[in-house]
Amino acid sequence: xxxxxxxxxVKPIPYFVVPIFALVIGIVVSMAxxxxxxxxxxxxTDVLKSIWDGLTHPNVIANIFLLLTIIGFSLALSFKGGIxxxxxxxxxxxxxWVMVYLVFTTPYLTSGAPLVSKVLVLLIGFAAGFxxxxxxxxxxxxxxxxxxxxxxxxNYVAYYLIDxxxxxxxxxxxxxxxxxxxxxxxxxxxxxxxxxxTVSVEMIVVxxxxxxxxxxxxxxxxxxxxxxxxxxxxxxxxxxxxxxPLTAAVALALSGGFIxxxxxxxxxxxxxxxxxPVETSTSGFGYLGILVTWLSMLELFAVPxxxxxxxxxxxxxFTLMAMKGMQQAGVTAGVTNVFxxxxxxxxxLLITISEYKIKIVW
Amino acid sequence: MFDPSIATLADxxxxxxxxxxxxxxxxxxxxxxxxxxxxxxxxxxxxxxxxTLAFFMDVYYNNNLLLSxxxxxxxxxxxxxxxxxxxxxxxxxxxxxxxxxxxxMYGLASIIGYGPRIVQASLPNFSPGIALTVEERVAGYLxxxxxxxxxxxxxxxxxxxxSIKASGEDPAAAESLGVNVLAxxxxxxxxxxxxxxLGGAAYMNFxxxxxxxxxIILSGYGWLAFAVAxxxxxxxxxxxxxxxxxxxxxxxSLQFVAWFNISRELSYSLPFIVAIAAMxxxxxxxxxxxxxxxxxxxxxxxxxxxxx
Numbered sequence: 001x002x003x004x005x006x007x008x009x010v011k012p013i014p015y016f017v018v019p020i021f022a023l024v025i026g027i028v029v030s031m032a033x034x035x036x037x038x039x040x041x042x043x044x045t046d047v048l049k050s051i052w053d054g055l056t057h058p059n060v061i062a063n064i065f066l067l068l069t070i071i072g073f074s075l076a077l078s079f080k081g082g083i084x085x086x087x088x089x090x091x092x093x094x095x096x097w098v099m100v101y102l103v104f105t106t107p108y109l110t111s112g113a114p115l116v117s118k119v120l121v122l123l124i125g126f127a128a129g130f131x132x133x134x135x136x137x138x139x140x141x142x143x144x145x146x147x148x149x150x151x152x153x154x155n156y157v158a159y160y161l162i163d164x165x166x167x168x169x170x171x172x173x174x175x176x177x178x179x180x181x182x183x184x185x186x187x188x189x190x191x192x193x194x195x196x197x198t199v200s201v202e203m204i205v206v207x208x209x210x211x212x213x214x215x216x217x218x219x220x221x222x223x224x225x226x227x228x229x230x231x232x233x234x235x236x237x238x239x240x241x242x243x244x245p246l247t248a249a250v251a252l253a254l255s256g257g258f259i260x261x262x263x264x265x266x267x268x269x270x271x272x273x274x275x276x277p278v279e280t281s282t283s284g285f286g287y288l289g290i291l292v293t294w295l296s297m298l299e300l301f302a303v304p305x306x307x308x309x310x311x312x313x314x315x316x317x318f319t320l321m322a323m324k325g326m327q328q329a330g331v332t333a334g335v336t337n338v339f340x341x342x343x344x345x346x347x348x349l350l351i352t353i354s355e356y357k358i359k360i361v362w
Numbered sequence: 363m364f365d366p367s368i369a370t371l372a373d374x375x376x377x378x379x380x381x382x383x384x385x386x387x388x389x390x391x392x393x394x395x396x397x398x399x400x401x402x403x404x405x406x407x408x409x410x411x412x413x414t415l416a417f418f419m420d421v422y423y424n425n426n427l428l429l430s431x432x433x434x435x436x437x438x439x440x441x442x443x444x445x446x447x448x449x450x451x452x453x454x455x456x457x458x459x460x461x462x463x464x465x466x467m468y469g470l471a472s473i474i475g476y477g478p479r480i481v482q483a484s485l486p487n488f489s490p491g492i493a494l495t496v497e498e499r500v501a502g503y504l505x506x507x508x509x510x511x512x513x514x515x516x517x518x519x520x521x522x523x524x525s526i527k528a529s530g531e532d533p534a535a536a537e538s539l540g541v542n543v544l545a546x547x548x549x550x551x552x553x554x555x556x557x558x559x560l561g562g563a564a565y566m567n568f569x570x571x572x573x574x575x576x577x578i579i580l581s582g583y584g585w586l587a588f589a590v591a592x593x594x595x596x597x598x599x600x601x602x603x604x605x606x607x608x609x610x611x612x613x614x615s616l617q618f619v620a621w622f623n624i625s626r627e628l629s630y631s632l633p634f635i636v637a638i639a640a641m642x643x644x645x646x647x648x649x650x651x652x653x654x655x656x657x658x659x660x661x662x663x664x665x666x667x668x669x670x
Contacts, residue, residue: 156582160631334472341466348458
């Protein structure tokens with residue numbers, strides 16, 4: 001009789017092995033799925049070419065890469081605390097929305113020096129993301145509601161609230177031509193693109209700052225230490241006299257705050273208005289960020305690497321769409337979800353082999 | 363203007379019959395899966411994929427309802443068996459596997475749905491599924507009640523049900539008492555995911571009867587079914603009540619626009635706000651104790667060999 005035997009390894013295998021294997025096998029699985037489900041129209045070589053295009057053309061994926069890096073840092077903050085913030089999408093868009101709201105209703109916000117305005121809106125985005133995530137954090141920490149479905153459902157609430165806000169008639173943020181979007185941000189808030197590239201200095205600076213702040217917070221502050229202990233040993237945290245519910249709430253809220261920065265950066269640096277319905281026009285950065293964070297094994301230095309790879313996968317979905325055409329092959333932006341799902345699934349399964357040997361005995 | 367007369371409410375209840383069937387089937391299936399200790403975060407993906415598969419079968423097999431229900435149920439069952447096997451045999455995270463399957467199923471639904479949608483556009487006067495008559499909607503409520511009673515009997519009164527519950531409460535203790543945890547979880551997942559698949563198919567065939575990414579993949583109704591099951595304490599009969607409330611709420615969300623003069627977008631968000639409130643009330647009140655979740659729900663369990 002065939003049986004599967006799981007044995008703990010004496011020494012864990014190097015941590016970088018699992019994400020690499022997960023990525024390779026996940027891409028192979030995606031290629032097989034796309035090949036068969038599109039009626040052999042998307043060949044594995046097409047998939048490899050589209051991924052390679054992204055990997056070798058940093059300019060094409062630079063914006064996505066920077067956004068996913070910020071979100072990856074942000075999610076790592078809560079994931080390290082054992083708090084699975086799946087609500088990045090909602091936090092991202094709520095921050096973007098609050099910024100738009102304040103920019104168009106508070107003129108003095110943009111009346112000063114551009115640099116001051118840009119810093120102010122970043123702080124506003126952080127506060128908005130923080131506040132939105134804090135709602136989930138408090139419910140998770142003090143009442144015990146599972147944060148995964150909670151934050152996921154809050155994404156839908158955020159989508160529909162923003163759809164509503166954007167379309168309120170007569171409001172200063174409404175598009176002047178009546179399109180289903182907000183007005184564009186004032187020029188003073190829009191980041192200037194570096195010559196010969198697709199990114200701006202501001203985006204790069206915010207990304208680096210977000211990474212450094214998260215790193216300092218986690219490794220050099222008491223709060224960071226309590227968040228990390230929350231992720232590994234809640235009983236120890238409680239016995240040391242710290243509030244476990246508060247730590248969970250703050251971890252989730254801080255994570256939301258940093259994702260809020262990404263929301264602001266997206267509007268200021270990539271597209272200057274919010275289009276609705278948000279749920280159909282979103283690029284799903286909050287979800288892609290989960291893949292980035294897991295692939296980085298929660299190591300902050302690996303977040304940019306994972307973000308670069310995930311950006312290429314994201315870009316591959318659109319490259320395939322352009323190469324094959326939606327009508328001919330049924331290839332839509334949903335291809336990205338096949339990549340995310342396959343790679344994440346392989347990662348979730350293969351993480352086992354870092355600590356365990358799996359033998360088939362008969 | 364809201365008219366709270368008996369006739370209006372009766373109309374509302376009958377009109378939301380198709381949605382009630384879909385929500386109840388999904389929430390009941392989800393409850394059976396979670397009774398065995400498997401945290402099912404793949405429910406929304408399963409909903410999206412199975413509703414899409416039902417649409418696919420409707421379009422390509424001329425509304426053959428048998429195939430339109432059977433194929434989604436079997437596909438969902440296969441995903442459920444995979445999930446139960448991996449989560450019981452290996453030390454892997456329930457949350458990670460569930461979420462990754464969710465994304466994978468979103469992607470599959472997106473690719474599978476697009477072709478038949480193009481084909482459907484070339485079929486004049488074609489709508490997937492059937493328009494339920496009033497009698498069929500009433501019958502639907504009664505059939506769901508019977509299914510709820512049957513599931514209650516299965517879980518509470520049979521040896522299999524006890525094994526499933528034992529696997530969800532304390533799999534290690536159950537194993538040492540002779541319960542085959544893997545077999546129990548596989549059976550629970552097969553039954554539960556098949557029900558979720560039937561729910562997805564019911565949503566397509568009895569309720570929405572159209573396919574686009576917004577109404578299927580981006581609707582989040584799988585998550586509402588998750589909230590229906592959770593707020594009903596995963597109890598087959600209590601879930602009847604919560605499924606009823608949510609189906610009325612979702613179905614009438616567009617009518618809220620006229621009744622209470624609120625925006626359409628805001629009305630879409632109401633079911634999710636209520637779902638969050640329901641989960642919070644469940645966790646914050648004695649309901650959490652009375653309808654307690656399985657103690658080992660979502661906890662990693664596997665048999666580690668230490669001597670090989």
